[in-house]
Amino acid sequence: MRLLVVMLMAISTAAVQAESPNLAFQQGDNGAYTFNTGVLKGTLRADGRSIGLLSVEHIPTGTHLEGNAYGLFSHYRVFTENKRYGHGAWEWPSTAKLLPDGAVEVQWPAADDRPFEMGAVYRWVTPDTLDLTTSVTAKADLKNFESFLASYFAESFPASTVYVKGAPGKEPFFQTSGPDAGVWQAFPRDAGAVPVIQDGRWKIEPNPVDWVIRDELAAPLGIRRNKDNGLCAILMAKPEDCFCVMTPNAGEGHRSLYLCLIGRDVKAGETAAAHTRLVVRTLATDEDAVPIYNSYVDKKPR
Numbered sequence: 007m008r009l010l011v012v013m014l015m016a017i018s019t020a021a022v023q024a025e026s027p028n029l030a031f032q033q034g035d036n037g038a039y040t041f042n043t044g045v046l047k048g049t050l051r052a053d054g055r056s057i058g059l060l061s062v063e064h065i066p067t068g069t070h071l072e073g074n075a076y077g078l079f080s081h082y083r084v085f086t087e088n089k090r091y092g093h094g095a096w097e098w099p100s101t102a103k104l105l106p107d108g109a110v111e112v113q114w115p116a117a118d119d120r121p122f123e124m125g126a127v128y129r130w131v132t133p134d135t136l137d138l139t140t141s142v143t144a145k146a147d148l149k150n151f152e153s154f155l156a157s158y159f160a161e162s163f164p165a166s167t168v169y170v171k172g173a174p175g176k177e178p179f180f181q182t183s184g185p186d187a188g189v190w191q192a193f194p195r196d197a198g199a200v201p202v203i204q205d206g207r208w209k210i211e212p213n214p215v216d217w218v219i220r221d222e223l224a225a226p227l228g229i230r231r232n233k234d235n236g237l238c239a240i241l242m243a244k245p246e247d248c249f250c251v252m253t254p255n256a257g258e259g260h261r262s263l264y265l266c267l268i269g270r271d272v273k274a275g276e277t278a279a280a281h282t283r284l285v286v287r288t289l290a291t292d293e294d295a296v297p298i299y300n301s302y303v304d305k306k307p308r
Contacts, residue, residue, distance in 0.1 A: 029130040030108020039110050045133035056100045074158030083154035088206035121146035134286050141279040148272040150202050155265040163230040165256035166263050168193045170221035178224030180292040185255045188218030192252045199249040227299045228263050240285040240295045247280035
């Protein structure tokens, strides 16, 4: 009887531990990975596809975040100079594995029409903070390689703001994405990023996009805010890893926010990487995201 009680207690303890919030992804069904950090819960790689974070819920407020079948922090378009590789990485074969620390590593192999390998590591660092490292290993010289990282939000997140430089002598500020500035808006890192954006990569059919060039970034930092409760999805990147933040205007149906990653030549045999972060937190003002960003860039990437 005592042995039976001990066994039942062990089983009960294991069940509680399995359901307890933690910072490790868990192996789910059909190639998916689930997470429940105590603040956020959802799924990565639904049905084994690399389509970002889905069914994402902010547990304290019950707020659902993503609003598209392709989720948050999903690898979408991939470009080199005046060239797009298929429709997007969403459709490429990929594999994934759970790392010992609870992170998930994704790999896209090279192919006849893709002379590069891509990789990604998703890792929870706090209950409301996810780090993503995206990498490319070139099998041939790649001119101005770009991984276009996409996030799509629910209807309660209708508009983006982006952190841009102020006028001479003025402080940086969060620029709104009002309809009067155009439908598709691009906030480049500097003047040198504009030729990359306009080299023809976005003119390729189907679904070409005419990006309106807006203010230069003070930092690659953008926010989607819930209009009802102030919950914010704060997207950021290391400044050297992101050459543009893009978004449609306020109210446009995609409700998206994009980080344009790498944006430089990658020589055959070289590996380049970009480091990004998603923080989901209630902010009184957009400016409260700046110290969060500063804390991120002051730390070395993993």
